[in-house]
Amino acid sequence: MSIPDDVSTVDLTDPRTFEENDLRAYWRQLRTTRPLHWHPPTGDAPGFWVISRYADVMALYKDNKRLTSEKGNVLVTLLAGGDSAAGRMLAVTDGAPHRNLRNVLLKAFSPQALKPITDRVRENTTRLVVEAVRRGECDFATDVAEHIPMNTISDLLGVPTADREFLLNLNKSALSSNEEGQSATDAWLARNEILLYFNELVAERRAKPTEDVISLLANSTVNGEPLSEEVIVLNCYSLILGGDETSRLSMIDAVRTFSEHPDQWQLLRDREVTLESATEEVLRWATPAMHFGRRAVTDLELHDQVIAAGDIVTLWNSSANRDEEVFADPYVFDLNRSPNKHITFGYGPHFCLGAYLGRVEVNAMLDALRTYSTGFEITGEPQRIHSNFLTGLCGLPVRFQPDEAALAAHDGGDGARA
Numbered sequence: 001m002s003i004p005d006d007v008s009t010v011d012l013t014d015p016r017t018f019e020e021n022d023l024r025a026y027w028r029q030l031r032t033t034r035p036l037h038w039h040p041p042t043g044d045a046p047g048f049w050v051i052s053r054y055a056d057v058m059a060l061y062k063d064n065k066r067l068t069s070e071k072g073n074v075l076v077t078l079l080a081g082g083d084s085a086a087g088r089m090l091a092v093t094d095g096a097p098h099r100n101l102r103n104v105l106l107k108a109f110s111p112q113a114l115k116p117i118t119d120r121v122r123e124n125t126t127r128l129v130v131e132a133v134r135r136g137e138c139d140f141a142t143d144v145a146e147h148i149p150m151n152t153i154s155d156l157l158g159v160p161t162a163d164r165e166f167l168l169n170l171n172k173s174a175l176s177s178n179e180e181g182q183s184a185t186d187a188w189l190a191r192n193e194i195l196l197y198f199n200e201l202v203a204e205r206r207a208k209p210t211e212d213v214i215s216l217l218a219n220s221t222v223n224g225e226p227l228s229e230e231v232i233v234l235n236c237y238s239l240i241l242g243g244d245e246t247s248r249l250s251m252i253d254a255v256r257t258f259s260e261h262p263d264q265w266q267l268l269r270d271r272e273v274t275l276e277s278a279t280e281e282v283l284r285w286a287t288p289a290m291h292f293g294r295r296a297v298t299d300l301e302l303h304d305q306v307i308a309a310g311d312i313v314t315l316w317n318s319s320a321n322r323d324e325e326v327f328a329d330p331y332v333f334d335l336n337r338s339p340n341k342h343i344t345f346g347y348g349p350h351f352c353l354g355a356y357l358g359r360v361e362v363n364a365m366l367d368a369l370r371t372y373s374t375g376f377e378i379t380g381e382p383q384r385i386h387s388n389f390l391t392g393l394c395g396l397p398v399r400f401q402p403d404e405a406a407l408a409a410h411d412g413g414d415g416a417r418a
Contacts, residue, residue, distance in 0.1 A: 007034065012050065012314075013042050013075060015386045018290070024331065027052055027319040036303040039314075045079040048293070048312035054323035054343070056302065057315045060294065061348035064094050067294035067313060069350060074389050076187075078293045078312045089234040091242070091350065098349065100222045101235070108156065108213045109353050117357070121152050122364045129368035130410055133400045137379065140398045145251040148361050153243030153354070157236060158205065158212025163197070170194050171244050172385075172394070191237070198236040202229055213239070243354050246344065247361040249288035249385075249392030254366065256396055257285060259378050261333050269370045273335040279363045281335050284327075284342035288392050290318040292346060317343050318391065372410070375401045 010026055011017050030037050030052040037050040051057050060067060070086040070093065072078035083092045090101050107113065125148050132138040150168045153159075159167065173190035202214055206229075209215040217232045258265040267273045293314045296307050307313060321342045322330040328337075345352035352358070376398050383395030 007037065008040060011042055012039055013045060013079065013388055015388045018388065018391055019384050019386065023318075024322070027316070027322060028324075031319060031323060031325075036305050036307075046312065048075075048078065048314055049307055051302075051313060051315050052319040052323075054320040054326040057317070057320040057343065058347050060313065060315055061292075061343070061346060061350070063300075064349050066296060066298050066300045068094050068297050069294055070094055071295035073292050073294070073350075075291065075293060075314065076184075076389065078295065078314075085234045085238075088228075088231045089238050090353070091238050094349070101227075101231070102353070104217065104220045104222065104227070105213075105235070105353055108216050109356065111356055114156075114357060114360075117152060117155055118360045120155055121148070121357075121360055122367075124148060124151055125361070125364040126368045126372075126410075129365070130372055130407065132398075133372045133402045134407065136402070137397070137399045140255050140396045141252045141383075141394055145248050145365070148251065148365060149244045149247045149358075152357060152361060153240055156213050156243070156357075157201075157239060158210055158214050159201070159240075167194065167197065167240060168244070170197075171241055174241060194237050194240065195233055198233045198240075199229070202232050202236065239354070242352065243357065245390055246283075246288050246352070246354075247358040249390065250283050250286040250344075250358075250362050251365045252393045252396050253286035253288075254282045254362070255369070255376065255398060256378065256382060256393060257282075257333055259376060259398075262375075264333055264335050265375065267335055268366060269374070271370075275363050275367055277338065277340070278335040278366055279359055280340040280342065281333065281337050282362055282366065283344040283359070284321050284337070284340055285333055286392065287318045287321045287342070287344050288390050289344070289346075290389060290391050291316045292350075317346075372403050372406050373400045374403050 007026060007029055017023075030050065035051070035053045035056060037052070039048050039050050041047045051060060069091065070083075072080070072083040073092055077083040086092045087097060090098065090105065093101060128144045128147055132140070132144050138144065146168060150164050150171075154161075154164050154167070170190045170193050174187055174194060202218060205212070205214045206218045209219055214232065214236060217227055217235065220227055258268070268278055291314045293312060296309050296311045296313060298309050300307050321327070321344065324330055326341070345355040345358065378397065379399045380397035382393045385392055385394045
């Protein structure tokens with residue numbers, strides 16, 4: 001559907017807006033004529049500011065003095081009046097508590113600390129892609145992409161293998177939905193189930209520490225005081241959600257996008273583009289987290305308008321990553337794009353802690369795809385998720401053309417599976 005001339009009638013709180021409309025013209029109009037746009041109230045929810053230009057989004061991501069995350073960082077919590085985890089969960093904590101908690105977690109998220117995890121990412125990704133290519137047909141979303149980031153973050157946290165499918169299903173309900181009919185209560189129940197699950201796991205790790213992130217948190221101190229059980233549980237919840245969505249949705253989108261851009265697939269397949277460059281363009285193109293939000297703690301001026309203290313401010317990655325002032329031909333999928341300073345992982349003090357791991361996962365998936373498949377086609381209607389925060393697919397039926405020589409080499413060259 002086309003966007004109406006009056007952009008004020010576009011409802012960014014309604015997931016159907018993103019499912020049913022091509023919003024390119026809308027975002028282009030906002031960037032050009034309304035870089036600071038007031039979104040009117042909807043129902044009982046208050047109005048909010050919409051920031052669409054790359055430069056403005058970057059500047060406000062960095063501004064943790066005049067803007068706060070502690071009143072919520074996505075529309076669903078901002079419009080509800082706040083986030084109950086504020087001041088305890090990294091994503092909705094600012095100032096010294098945020099820095100202290102982030103420093104604890106950074107110990108587990110450095111490239112050196114993640115080396116054993118990244119090795120397993122590549123092994124797991126290769127296995128899943130090889131199995132899918134051998135079958136010939138699969139749902140790439142549910143048979144392949146779902147299992148890569150969930151296994152990765154579960155390895156990091158120490159989640160038992162038997163519990164991962166359970167957590168994956170809760171994850172998908174907590175931030176989005178595969179079906180339009182899911183209620184806010186369903187999402188709330190899913191979030192609480194995740195918290196309860198980690199409450200039990202944290203208690204186990206306090207009693208018997210291992211080498212995982214939960215044990216690290218359970219045995220860390222800030223200013224000489226141990227982290228509370230509540231802080232640990234909330235941050236495990238944040239990590240399991242954040243560690244799953246961006247890379248999973250980017251992987252699924254990549255397969256759909258390559259099917260529509262066979263020239264770019266051939267570049268990847270022929271090794272005429274680096275995996276690193278391809279990974280960055282896949283992440284820019286997908287931009288799964290469409291927005292993040294803040295609340296103003298003081299008046300601030302932007303584009304000759306005043307954002308008043310208490311106002312909700314939303315920063316739209318999905319627009320910033322298509323800003324013509326920053327990206328040449330932003331609506332062209334170009335694996336050789338350089339520079340490619342997208343903000344898919346955010347920016348500033350709240351830059352995604354798992355960005356390195358997310359890049360490793362997408363990189364590994366692209367490498368396995370180009371190695372074991374000569375091509376693929378979409379065989380049915382892709383299924384979109386239902387969300388005003390995340391965008392992407394939860395269903396993507398695919399038929400692969402296998403690279404028989406590569407599969408034989410993977411098996412050891414004699415047809416016997418390794």
